[in-house]
Amino acid sequence: MSFETGALALVGMPGSGKSTVGRHLARQLGWRFVDSDHEIEIAVGSPVRVLFEQRGEAFFRELEQATIAALCQLPHTVLATGGGAVLSEANRQALKAHCQVIYLRSTPDELFRRLRHDSHRPLLQVRDPLRRLRELYRERDPLYRETSQFIIETGRPSVPTLVNMVLMQLELAGVVDPMQVPATVGRVLPPVAGSSGRD
Numbered sequence: 001m002s003f004e005t006g007a008l009a010l011v012g013m014p015g016s017g018k019s020t021v022g023r024h025l026a027r028q029l030g031w032r033f034v035d036s037d038h039e040i041e042i043a044v045g046s047p048v049r050v051l052f053e054q055r056g057e058a059f060f061r062e063l064e065q066a067t068i069a070a071l072c073q074l075p076h077t078v079l080a081t082g083g084g085a086v087l088s089e090a091n092r093q094a095l096k097a098h099c100q101v102i103y104l105r106s107t108p109d110e111l112f113r114r115l116r117h118d119s120h121r122p123l124l125q126v127r128d129p130l131r132r133l134r135e136l137y138r139e140r141d142p143l144y145r146e147t148s149q150f151i152i153e154t155g156r157p158s159v160p161t162l163v164n165m166v167l168m169q170l171e172l173a174g175v176v177d178p179m180q181v182p183a184t185v186g187r188v189l190p191p192v193a194g195s196s197g198r199d
């Protein structure tokens with residue numbers, strides 16, 4: 001590992017696979033996995049959806065900012081961020097300053113295929129979720145790109161393939177030492193239960 005502090009952070013739209021890929025990536029590296037939404041849920045004792053309903057999005061964004069500021073400085077950690085984290089300039093700066101940031105890019109149509117039955121994401125509980133995904137993507141794709149050093153096209157590959165793609169990019173960039181992780185080529189991970197809904 002050639003950088004001493006900070007985490008590997010995953011950014012991208014809801015449903016792009018940040019949590020699932022992040023968990024497997026952490027396992028491959030022997031690192032800790034943290035998910036900013038999950039940490040917020042533990043801290044306040046309620047799901048993000050309920051937090052949005054009861055306290056509003058602005059309150060959630062404040063908690064998200066404080067959470068990311070703390071988590072992005074943890075060493076040997078893979079951090080999955082919420083899809084809207086990059087909306088905050090402070091979050092973008094913190095991620096850029098402390099982390100190697102990976103953007104898992106998916107098209108709105110792919111995301112819709114994965115999320116069409118989702119009932120947990122407050123921003124997608126609307127009559128036309130595909131339209132909402134397109135709007136969110138238009139606004140956020142430039143911010144994900146601005147914040148990240150690596151872009152992985154998620155498309156249709158399986159989770160193990162995506163994890164390998166991430167690891168190969170990190171190894172090529174000298175961020176991860178290939179000697180520290182199992183061989184990239186032919187690396188086999190156990191199948192992911194219900195891997196179609198990737199996060």
Ligand code: S3P
Pocket residue numbers: 012013014015018037048081082083084085121122123199
């Ligand atoms: C949000 C995405 C969610 C969660 C919250 C807001 C967003 O995380 O942080 O519901 O603004 O897109 P996921 O990207 O993990 O769904």
